[in-house]
Amino acid sequence: MIDVSGVNKSFYLGDSCVHALDSVSLHIEQGDYLSVMGPSGSGKSTLLNMLGLLDRPDAGSYLLNGVDTMSLDENERARLRREQIGFVFQSYHLIPRLTARENIELPLMLAGVTAKQRHGEVGVILEQLGIAERGHHLPNQLSGGERQRVAIGRSIVMKPSILLADEPTGNLDTRAGREVTDILENLNRGGITLLLVTHDNAMGDRAKRHIRMVDGAIASDHVVQPADGNHAPD
Amino acid sequence: MRLIDLVRYTFLALRRQRFRSLMLLIAVGLGVGAVVVLTALGEGARGYVMGEFAFLGKDTVVMFPGRKETTGGMPPITGTAARAITLEEVAVLQRTVPGVTSLAPIVIGNGPVSYKSRERESIVLGTTAAFFDIRQLQVGQGSTLPDLVLNEGRQVAVIGHKLKTELFDNRRAIGQWVRLRDYRFRVIGVLTGTGDSFGTDLSEAIFVPVASAQSVFNIHGLFRVMMKIRDNYQVEEVKSQIAKRMQELHEGEQDVTIISPDAMLSTFDDILQALTLGVAGIAAISLVVAGILVMNVTLMSVKQRTAEIGLLKAVGAPAAQVRTLFLTEAALIASAGALLGMLVGLLLVAAGRKLYPAVPFTTPAWALWAAPGLAIGTALLFAWLPAQQAASLEPVDALGKK
Numbered sequence: 001m002i003d004v005s006g007v008n009k010s011f012y013l014g015d016s017c018v019h020a021l022d023s024v025s026l027h028i029e030q031g032d033y034l035s036v037m038g039p040s041g042s043g044k045s046t047l048l049n050m051l052g053l054l055d056r057p058d059a060g061s062y063l064l065n066g067v068d069t070m071s072l073d074e075n076e077r078a079r080l081r082r083e084q085i086g087f088v089f090q091s092y093h094l095i096p097r098l099t100a101r102e103n104i105e106l107p108l109m110l111a112g113v114t115a116k117q118r119h120g121e122v123g124v125i126l127e128q129l130g131i132a133e134r135g136h137h138l139p140n141q142l143s144g145g146e147r148q149r150v151a152i153g154r155s156i157v158m159k160p161s162i163l164l165a166d167e168p169t170g171n172l173d174t175r176a177g178r179e180v181t182d183i184l185e186n187l188n189r190g191g192i193t194l195l196l197v198t199h200d201n202a203m204g205d206r207a208k209r210h211i212r213m214v215d216g217a218i219a220s221d222h223v224v225q226p227a228d229g230n231h232a233p234d
Numbered sequence: 235m236r237l238i239d240l241v242r243y244t245f246l247a248l249r250r251q252r253f254r255s256l257m258l259l260i261a262v263g264l265g266v267g268a269v270v271v272l273t274a275l276g277e278g279a280r281g282y283v284m285g286e287f288a289f290l291g292k293d294t295v296v297m298f299p300g301r302k303e304t305t306g307g308m309p310p311i312t313g314t315a316a317r318a319i320t321l322e323e324v325a326v327l328q329r330t331v332p333g334v335t336s337l338a339p340i341v342i343g344n345g346p347v348s349y350k351s352r353e354r355e356s357i358v359l360g361t362t363a364a365f366f367d368i369r370q371l372q373v374g375q376g377s378t379l380p381d382l383v384l385n386e387g388r389q390v391a392v393i394g395h396k397l398k399t400e401l402f403d404n405r406r407a408i409g410q411w412v413r414l415r416d417y418r419f420r421v422i423g424v425l426t427g428t429g430d431s432f433g434t435d436l437s438e439a440i441f442v443p444v445a446s447a448q449s450v451f452n453i454h455g456l457f458r459v460m461m462k463i464r465d466n467y468q469v470e471e472v473k474s475q476i477a478k479r480m481q482e483l484h485e486g487e488q489d490v491t492i493i494s495p496d497a498m499l500s501t502f503d504d505i506l507q508a509l510t511l512g513v514a515g516i517a518a519i520s521l522v523v524a525g526i527l528v529m530n531v532t533l534m535s536v537k538q539r540t541a542e543i544g545l546l547k548a549v550g551a552p553a554a555q556v557r558t559l560f561l562t563e564a565a566l567i568a569s570a571g572a573l574l575g576m577l578v579g580l581l582l583v584a585a586g587r588k589l590y591p592a593v594p595f596t597t598p599a600w601a602l603w604a605a606p607g608l609a610i611g612t613a614l615l616f617a618w619l620p621a622q623q624a625a626s627l628e629p630v631d632a633l634g635k636k
Contacts, residue, residue: 054548054630075552082550093545093633097250107549109239154549 262571270579276510318455360447
């Protein structure tokens with residue numbers, strides 16, 4: 001469960017101050033599926049970074065599964081990221097010298113899990129993502145869709161409670177984008193909280209809750225009722 | 235992160251930057267190799283010099299005429315002093331100092347030694363039979379000089395192996411007469427081996443009774459006197475007894491220098507050890523330069539892999555783990571370079587031993603530990619700053635960098 005209240009974040013661009021987040025408050029229940037949309041510079045990515053503990057807000061409070069993240073030091077934030085949060089980035093952020101399997105294994109490796117245990121867990125994920133036969137390929141030998149699947153695999157290998165995806169289909173063609181979205185939604189159906197930041201209205205509309213940001217503030221927060229009929233089909 | 239994963243992850247990172255890693259490897263290897271080779275040279279020189287003195291043994295003292303009390307420098311080696319040491323005085327020492335078991339007074343000079351039409355300029359050593367025992371010279375043919383009363387001359391000579399070959403070729407030398415200046419000597423012995431000693435090749439020398447040599451060169455004094463100390467006697471105690479006796483013989487003047495090879499060896503050892511350490515220090519500077527190179531390369535690596543650092547942090551790597559990754563890279567490359575340098579260095583040392591068997595080139599054990607230790611230590615020290623820089627990157631900033 002995520003509970004954000006009155007969060008501010010400002011940047012300085014030269015002499016001018018930019019309010020990336022302006023008194024943002026947000027409550028997300030475990031298993032929710034949200035899309036965050038809005039024009040460029042509206043604060044979508046800043047909100048995602050803040051929720052993912054990649055960035056610290058200037059003010060406000062942020063509780064993640066009951067833990068007050070504002071009082072945590074860097075090591076504790078790193079531990080929370082490792083155990084509870086998964087990230088999917090638009091540009092994949094795969095390590096080019098590691099194979100697909102090794103990229104997925106990376107968080108387990110950093111956590112000190114043995115090679116044998118990693119092998120078993122990653123094998124299941126590769127199967128689940130439909131890239132079992134691509135495990136020994138380097139990222140530059142994979143298509144965009146396959147790379148994003150690897151990135152998704154890496155994001156879920158630690159079994160996080162929340163998955164944050166920043167434009168996950170931004171670099172993909174329509175078909176690959178749809179496949180990636182299907183995978184993410186399947187994960188959400190498995191109980192993981194899914195928060196998508198996207199420019200793509202069609203993708204955003206598939207979420208069960210739509211948040212629209214303008215100038216660093218939440219302009220609208222709309223929960224789609226099953227009767228609306230525009231959320232992802234089960 | 236498990237050690238095996240850490241090493242593998244680091245190895246893959248280094249492999250991706252093959253050329254850069256190779257350059258670093260060579261830089262560290264050169265530094266370590268230089269320490270290995272230069273300390274081996276120093277130790278070789280030390281071993282060589284010590285070996286040259288070793289023939290004297292611990293139970294021998296050498297007495298020189300003259301004394302340098304104020305400068306503390308080396309004793310006079312020319313044998314010229316205000317007051318000479320005479321054979322009569324040596325005879326007194328032989329009689330009155332119970333700690334001395336044998337004495338070898340020495341007169342040294344150069345002269346033409348000839349046999350029939352062949353002539354060769356040779357070192358002439360006037361001494362006694364005891365000299366051969368003290369100096370551990372072996373006679374291959376015939377015998378050593380006869381046991382004579384010190385001031386008794388006799389026309390007999392022992393010649394070095396090389397001098398024998400020069401004068402007689404393969405013919406028998408024993409019993410033949412050779413001429414030295416205006417004197418004739420009958421060859422009674424031929425030395426075996428080279429007997430090289432500080433540039434003086436004793437295999438080219440001719441040995442005659444000390445009194446005869448004094449006649450040949452028309453001198454009264456001795457160049458030096460070598461004395462062997464009897465078992466169960468303290469060297470220092472006997473030295474002071476000799477000094478006391480000589481002072482009495484020289485009317486109260488302390489004008490001789492008596493040294494024991496032990497003290498001399500110890501001084502040489504100190505000097506040559508300092509020399510070895512000096513060259514090791516010079517070589518170690520190259521390791522510091524390699525360390526600076528490691529810092530540069532790590533800085534570049536951090537710059538180029540900023541996004542990777544961001545990702546590592548995003549997936550939960552704490553700052554210390556990121557720092558460890560970069561420090562491991564530095565340690566791994568320094569270790570590989572050190573290993574390479576040691577191998578090449580030891581091969582060169584082995585080649586040196588093969589080429590110059592007389593010089594005992596050996597890398598001291600401490601250098602085999604210190605060189606790689608310093609290489610790895612310096613690499614870690616210099617990599618710390620860029621590694622710390624990587625560790626302190628904000629994940630959100632790092633992820634945004636390409």
